[in-house]
Amino acid sequence: MKILQIIRELESFAPLAYQESYDNAGLITGNAQWECTGALCTLDATLEVLMEAKEKKANLVVAHHPIVFKGLTKITGKNYVEEAIIYAIKNDIAIYAIHTNLDNVWGGVNSVIAEKIGLVNCCILQPKTSILTKLITFVPTPQLAQVQEALFAAGAGHIGEYSETSFRSEGIGTFRGSELSNPTIGTPGIRESVAETRLEVILPSYLELQVVAALKAAHPYEEVAYDLVPLRNANRRVGSGIVGQLPSPMEEKAFFSHISQVFGLKLVKHTPFLGKNLKKVALCGGAGSFLIRDAIAAGADCYISADIKYHEFFRRRQKAGSCRYWALGK
Structure with missing residues (x-):
């Protein structure tokens, strides 16, 4: 099987056209016409991951995060990005990133998180338009x-x-x-x-x-x-975040324990409890502070994000009103 055939399958589910403008999803190193000797899936295509791929005789690494996010002006090995790119090229390893396009499609990252939490009646929180x-x-x-x-x-x-x-x-x-x-x-x-x-x-x-x-x-x-x-219509199957409902209302601390157990977390940062049961939950699998207003507008009782900047966390804490605000982490 050629690497191109694998890429076509990935992009039939998460088209590159649905990545955000700042992203760099797609084939980053290598040649799509190579015969695939094996594939390794990872969150980040670090040097250690590429070395593991070589050891396992896999010439394709499918990563969520693009190892090259911004343009490289020099490739001298002075940082981890350049080291990884040099290693991949020298060892004929193709790196393919499937990032915000996988976040944005129905059935992608956010949908899976919602499914693991147990949310029902889900829809895209911020559907893409145009x-x-x-x-x-x-x-x-x-x-x-x-x-x-x-x-x-x-x-x-x-x-x-x-x-x-x-x-x-x-x-x-x-x-x-x-x-x-x-x-x-x-x-x-x-x-x-x-x-x-x-x-x-x-x-x-x-x-x-x-x-x-x-x-x-x-x-x-x-x-x-x-x-x-x-x-200009919104596409209800493509966009940022997910909002859905719990099958039955949950007390805040019980929900806290539930998501900690589901995702194997040792730490969950959150704004103060409000003493109310949770029913409607919004979430974003990546850095999600840009969706807080959408979560509030959707009537969510709780908003979950994988990453929130320090000042965003405390600034929004003052404005969230009846919407609790959580950030997940190890």
Whole structure:
């Protein structure tokens, strides 16, 4: 199996298009065309991890955090990042990072944390906007099914838990081809009127090229008429954080013990207890201070984050109101 095949599987679940603008997910070192001799999964692609990969004859390391986060201007081995990159290149080890794109997709990092806690009725806390596109095209009615199926197969038509979604309306299309045209229907130089169906589907914006290619391949016309309309709608399956409900209310200290046991924690930092039961819980698997307002707006009784800066912790402690504020740690 080539490394490329593994990357395709990873990106089919967590597309690179869903990483944050500051991130550096994807293939960092190595060649996707290499045959994979073994893969090692890790939180960080440190030098020690790369040495372990070499020992185990694995030439692919899949890490959550990108070892190269900002641009490198020199690679001299003066710090742990440069040491790791030099070692990976010298030993033909590919490093692939799957970071905020894995955080942001439904079923990713935040979803798994929510599942371990036992939350139900979950949804994305801060859904991403402007990552959807509407495709509108016009198809001769007899060929509608083949075009529609091609669009669905290319990734169009997904809305939340629903697939193969579309809208159709009937109408009449007109056209007149030039003498150089080769129309599927009609004769060059003569205006034609054809019963057509207007077909509309929604697709992830990063799939535009793929879906349009499928449309052109399946459509019978020499010139295919279509519109791509960017949407500002929130994508409820992609975004930051998760909010959900506990199956039954829990007293604060009992919940404290529950998450400590679930994640094997020796330490949980938190703002003072408010003496109320918890029902609705919001969370973020990474540094999550940017989602505190969203947690409060969602009516969460408690907000959990993996990392919070010192001053953010105490500043928000003053403003959180009825929302308790927790930071998890070892």
